[in-house]
Structures are given as C-alpha cells and as structure tokens.
Amino acid sequence: MPLSTARRTGLVDQVIDQLRQSVASGEWSVGQRIPNETVLVESLGVGRNTVREAVRALAHAGILEVRQGDGTYVRATSEVSGALRRLCGAELRDVLEVRRGLEVEGARLAAARHTDADVAEMRELLARRDACLAAGDTDDFARADTEFHLAVVRSSHNATLTELYRGLVEAVTASVATTHGAPVEIVDHGVLLDHIAAGDVDQAARMAGELLDRILDGLPG
DSSP: OOHHHHHHHHHHHHHHHHHHHHHHTTSSOTTOBOOOHHHHHHHHTOOHHHHHHHHHHHHHTTSEEEETTTEEEEOOSSHHHHHHHHHHTTOHHHHHHHHHHHHHHHHHHHHHHOOHHHHHHHHHHHHHHHHHHHHTOHHHHHHHHHHHHHHHHHTTOOHHHHHHHHHTHHHHHHHHHHTTTSGGGGSOHHHHHHHHHTTOHHHHHHHHHHHHHHHHHHSOO
16 A cells, blocks of 8 residues: 555544544534534644545444535444444334334343432433423423433443444434324333332333333334
8 A cells, every 4th residue: 555545544544533532422412413524624634535535434334424415414423323223214113113122121221230320310301301291392302201211221331232222312302202192101201210210120121111012002004
C-alpha cells in the first residue's frame, strides 16, 4: 500500500473513531441530525473527502443514516444495534417481538441485579410516564414510556443487552405511540416495578412479557 494511502486510511479511521465516540457518549443521540459536512471539516481539522469516507463507513455499519437533501442522522449507537435495527425493520409486529425478548430478559436481570439508585430512577421515570398518560399527551407519553423501559433494561447491568435496547429506542418510541390506548394499559407498570424492586425474578419477567403479549395479541393478522 502506498504511504500516502496508508496515511489517508489511518486518518479516516481516526475520524470514524471520533464520530463513533460522539454517538456512544450521547453527544449525538439516536434520531438526532449530526453537524453538516462543513462543520465537521472545521471541527475535526480534516478534508471533506476524509469526512465523507468516515460518514459513509458509519452509514454502512448502520450507525448513521444519510438522508439525501436532509442531512445525516444517528440511527444506532453501535454496529450491533445498527444490525438489529436493519433486521427488525419498521414492521410493528417485528419491533414488538424484539422488544418482548429484550424487555423480558431485562426485567428478569433487573430484579436480580438492581441497585437502590436504579429503583429510585425507575420510580421517577414511571411517575413522569403516568403524568404524561393522565395529561393525554401521546408524544410525551411515548417518550416517557420508552425511557422507563430503557431504565428497566439498564438496571440489568448487562451492557450488551442495554446497548441493543438503546439502539432500538426510536423504533420502541414509535411502537408505543402507535399502540397507545391498547389493552396494555390494563397492566400496571407499577406492578412490574414492584416485582423488580422486590427481587422477584420470575414475576418481573412474566409481567414484562404480559405487557407486550397483550399488544401483540391485539394486532391484526
């Protein structure tokens, strides 16, 4: 490989790492549009072609999504999450079935591994969720509900499971908004949290599954 090519490849890899870190650290969240090419060139101190190659590589990995005429958006927080999103797609049933698998295991592990701080955070997020539900604000409710379930999965203290779920946050939020008002509301999320706080592994997993089963059973086809 020519020396100039080797240097260029190394520079692209450095930029890829920097962009990936901006996503992983939460500086750029899932669904957010990242700074445009001109801003990235100036802030990173590299050429346009280097930025384009780095963005193209991350788009291929599923972390970024280039929307022609609109900009580049964060699609997932890692290659693993990006792959899961591609496999899951936008079909509601697919999203709900993937959610079920992740949330049941997340609740089971959360019941076994949670800390007092985890429970306090989940109670705070649940109160916010219920307030949005009472106010009838579908968008805020969808975001708050997703944040609560993410906190449950995060309380599993399984980094891979949490990363997978975090990569689906956009799809999860959309699924909550779409199914808002379904029979799932009959199942009190507070009961799920109580089982987790009590360390009841089996009941926490059962309740998490039941929340999604009720929605899945109500879907057509």
